[in-house]
Amino acid sequence: MATQLPVIDYEKIKKVHDAPLEEFYTSGHRTCQGCESAMVMRDFAKASGPRTVVTGATGCMYVANTSYLTTPWIVPWMHTQLGAGGASAVGMAAGLRALMRKGRIKKEKINVINFSGDLGAGDMGLSGVSGALQTDYDLLIILYDNESAANTDIQATGLTTYGAQTTFTPPGSKHRIMQRRWKKNVAAMLAVGHPTCRYVATASATFPALDFMNKTRKALSIGGPTFIHTFDPCPKGWDFHPRYAHELGELGVKSGIFPLYEIIDGQVVYTYDARQKGRIPVREYLEKQGRFAHLVDEDVDYIQSMVDTMWNEWDIPGVAPFKAGLSVAG
Amino acid sequence: MATVAERTNVWAKEVLLNGCQAVAQGVKLANVDVIAAYPIRPYTEVMDALSKLIADGEFDSEYIVADSEHSQFEIVKHASSVGARAFGGSSGTGWMYGFEALVVTATDRLPPLFVVGNRALDDPGAFGVEHNDALALRDMGWLLCWASTAQEALEHVLIGYRIAEDSRVLMPMALAMDGAFLTHSQHMIKVPTQEAVNKFLPPFNLGKRVLHPDNPVSIAPQVNEDWVMELRRQNWEAARRARQVIPEVYKSFNDLFGPRYANPFFDEFMCEDAEVVLVGLGAVKMPAQTAVRRMREQGKKVGYVNLRWFRPFPTEQLRETLGRMKGVGVIDRNFAHGSPDNGGIVVQDIRSALYPLTKRPVVTDFIGGLGGRDMSIQDCIRMLEITFDAASGKQGDELVTWIGLRE
Numbered sequence: 162m163a164t165q166l167p168v169i170d171y172e173k174i175k176k177v178h179d180a181p182l183e184e185f186y187t188s189g190h191r192t193c194q195g196c197e198s199a200m201v202m203r204d205f206a207k208a209s210g211p212r213t214v215v216t217g218a219t220g221c222m223y224v225a226n227t228s229y230l231t232t233p234w235i236v237p238w239m240h241t242q243l244g245a246g247g248a249s250a251v252g253m254a255a256g257l258r259a260l261m262r263k264g265r266i267k268k269e270k271i272n273v274i275n276f277s278g279d280l281g282a283g284d285m286g287l288s289g290v291s292g293a294l295q296t297d298y299d300l301l302i303i304l305y306d307n308e309s310a311a312n313t314d315i316q317a318t319g320l321t322t323y324g325a326q327t328t329f330t331p332p333g334s335k336h337r338i339m340q341r342r343w344k345k346n347v348a349a350m351l352a353v354g355h356p357t358c359r360y361v362a363t364a365s366a367t368f369p370a371l372d373f374m375n376k377t378r379k380a381l382s383i384g385g386p387t388f389i390h391t392f393d394p395c396p397k398g399w400d401f402h403p404r405y406a407h408e409l410g411e412l413g414v415k416s417g418i419f420p421l422y423e424i425i426d427g428q429v430v431y432t433y434d435a436r437q438k439g440r441i442p443v444r445e446y447l448e449k450q451g452r453f454a455h456l457v458d459e460d461v462d463y464i465q466s467m468v469d470t471m472w473n474e475w476d477i478p479g480v481a482p483f484k485a486g487l488s489v490a491g
Numbered sequence: 492m493a494t495v496a497e498r499t500n501v502w503a504k505e506v507l508l509n510g511c512q513a514v515a516q517g518v519k520l521a522n523v524d525v526i527a528a529y530p531i532r533p534y535t536e537v538m539d540a541l542s543k544l545i546a547d548g549e550f551d552s553e554y555i556v557a558d559s560e561h562s563q564f565e566i567v568k569h570a571s572s573v574g575a576r577a578f579g580g581s582s583g584t585g586w587m588y589g590f591e592a593l594v595v596t597a598t599d600r601l602p603p604l605f606v607v608g609n610r611a612l613d614d615p616g617a618f619g620v621e622h623n624d625a626l627a628l629r630d631m632g633w634l635l636c637w638a639s640t641a642q643e644a645l646e647h648v649l650i651g652y653r654i655a656e657d658s659r660v661l662m663p664m665a666l667a668m669d670g671a672f673l674t675h676s677q678h679m680i681k682v683p684t685q686e687a688v689n690k691f692l693p694p695f696n697l698g699k700r701v702l703h704p705d706n707p708v709s710i711a712p713q714v715n716e717d718w719v720m721e722l723r724r725q726n727w728e729a730a731r732r733a734r735q736v737i738p739e740v741y742k743s744f745n746d747l748f749g750p751r752y753a754n755p756f757f758d759e760f761m762c763e764d765a766e767v768v769l770v771g772l773g774a775v776k777m778p779a780q781t782a783v784r785r786m787r788e789q790g791k792k793v794g795y796v797n798l799r800w801f802r803p804f805p806t807e808q809l810r811e812t813l814g815r816m817k818g819v820g821v822i823d824r825n826f827a828h829g830s831p832d833n834g835g836i837v838v839q840d841i842r843s844a845l846y847p848l849t850k851r852p853v854v855t856d857f858i859g860g861l862g863g864r865d866m867s868i869q870d871c872i873r874m875l876e877i878t879f880d881a882a883s884g885k886q887g888d889e890l891v892t893w894i895g896l897r898e
Binding site: 255 | 524553555557559563566568570591703706707709711712714718
């Protein structure tokens with residue numbers, strides 16, 4: 162039986178019109194039309210408000226966002242190296258804590274947030290994110306996942322969907338599929354490995370509406386180091402018309418290939434419970450993207466079978482790949 | 492200027508400490524706010540000592556055990572960016588592992604201090620001293636100096652922060668010290684009082700570049716071809732200004748703590764009437780100076796220059812001192828494979844500094860003490876003799892001599 166969930170005292174945004182009007186990530190960037198990662202930036206900045214310091218790891222949200230003299234950031238922002246997202250948050254949080262304790266700056270709650278891409282937080286910087294989640298500093302690391310190294314012309318990362326075409330994994334006359342790695346399950350890996358981390362979540366920038374902003378606020382309110390993994394369709398890298406960006410995020414969630422959940426003090430709470438609401442065929446998600454145009458039926462069947470396993474056979478469906486044969490409540 | 496009576500009150504105690512522990516005392520006295528640690532010999536004991544000081548309540552600082560040197564250095568960098576005085580360090584390949592973070596700390600113009608317990612680079616593994624680790628910083632916009640005693644190491648934590656944090660400089664500071672010879676040998680160390688240190692070292696103030704909600708700046712955005720040259724020029728100007736700030740800071744230190752440093756950039760030992768000198772960095776000063784004394788007893792006009800500051804390089808001052816000599820022997824406890832004459836790193840800068848002189852000394856190079864191999868008094872005497880030969884044209888074509896190499 163599930164124990165009582167902890168009460169997280171945070172200012173929930175209940176309706177779209179209740180969301181703050183004030184923007185802290187505004188004009189000045191040059192992200193692509195339909196960029197869902199830009200939505201992630203805008204929404205976490207809006208949700209966290211002005212008493213916030215942010216670092217952004219190298220990636221498309223560095224290169225496309227922050228051209229010298231045209232910054233879109235209203236809150237203080239600093240670049241950090243590709244693999245340094247976790248460390249940058251720890252450094253800022255430690256510095257602020259020491260300065261407040263020693264009376265050198267005013268004591269107040271300052272949100273410390275790092276965003277890193279899938280290549281940053283998911284591959285190169287994974288160790289640093291892990292290190293950050295072992296500390297007792299209040300910080301939030303957001304992994305914005307567009308499943309590629311998107312500012313270097315779309316290269317595969319450890320989080321790219323199986324079978325996808327990238328410039329490192331082009332289909333060829335001998336090998337139809339060059340991306341043969343299954344997507345790394347970062348959020349669950351971090352939750353499993355860091356039992357004192359109180360809040361790990363996955364999110365989509367736009368589905369369900371307001372969900373990501375509320376998760377940001379929850380993460381910042383619960384205290385300690387926290388982590389959110391967002392799922393960001395990328396028109397350039399995934400090869401679809403920008404107008405379908407939100408829809409693709411929704412299809413990814415509804416097909417079950419990107420599960421949405423929170424892990425709060427170790428308890429799993431589904432944001433979109435694909436077991437109860439049912440899953441649409443993964444084909445409906447894949448076929449709308451040019452990066453999967455070279456797949457044949459057997460490839461789609463393979464991906465579908467992997468997603469089926471996630472939801473039908475894992476002890477914690479869609480979350481953690483264990484099959485201990487133990488029953489799990491919920 | 493402090494009176495003699497005041498100066499006697501600037502020292503709290505004299506205690507037996509090794510080089511690492513002496514540095515830890517300096518970090519404590521500097522009231523550092525954030526420390527990030529990761530273990531690698533031989534610098535590790537600095538962090539051991541600091542964690543114990545914190546555990547015992549003698550020192551108040553954040554102390555983070557990082558997951559790698561890269562994270563360690565980035566933690567230090569970002570702590571500095573919010574206005575905290577931050578401290579890190581490493582040795583050998585650990586230093587190289589975090590090198591990317593070291594590069595950006597300088598281009599971000601942040602002034603934390605790092606200690607480098609010099610260690611040979613892998614492979615093969617060796618714990619002993621070799622200077623290639625710290626010397627790799629030489630083109631990266633860092634302040635870089637070598638301590639030649641544990642006492643100097645302690646004092647250069649304070650001197651280092653004062654120079655690095657000066658608003659005219661704002662460059663990161665690397666304090667190098669020879670692994671084992673300095674890090675792990677014990678000496679009687681004079682520890683300054685906190686009051687005296689507070690007079691010497693003001694609190695860190697990053698000014699208008701501090702990352703805080705009250706100061707919503709964007710730091711280090713993408714500039715591409717539009718601005719890199721101008722920003723590099725700012726680094727260049729900071730390094731140029733550091734050449735002026737360094738003597739000011741040593742003067743202030745000497746005024747408060749006594750006349751400890753006649754020349755901020757390098758120590759001259761029996762150089763006044765010397766014809767031939769050796770130049771070296773770090774702990775080799777001890778055997779080299781003994782060798783100089785012994786040769787002086789035989790009437791040879793020799794001297795020793797202990798080069799403390801490598802970045803900024805004291806070009807003018809070295810020109811003046813070394814320009815008077817007939818021969819200069821450079822002790823390179825490092826190697827620069829494929830460099831001119833396949834020599835060391837230090838000799839290249841010294842030769843370049845001396846080249847514009849119309850009357851130049853003969854400069855010869857010695858590679859020695861690699862991987863912690865001892866450099867004995869006999870080795871130093873031999874180097875002085877070879878330098879004499881070189882100065883009188885007897886050395887032949889060999890411009891680089893390996894010292895202490897097993898044949």
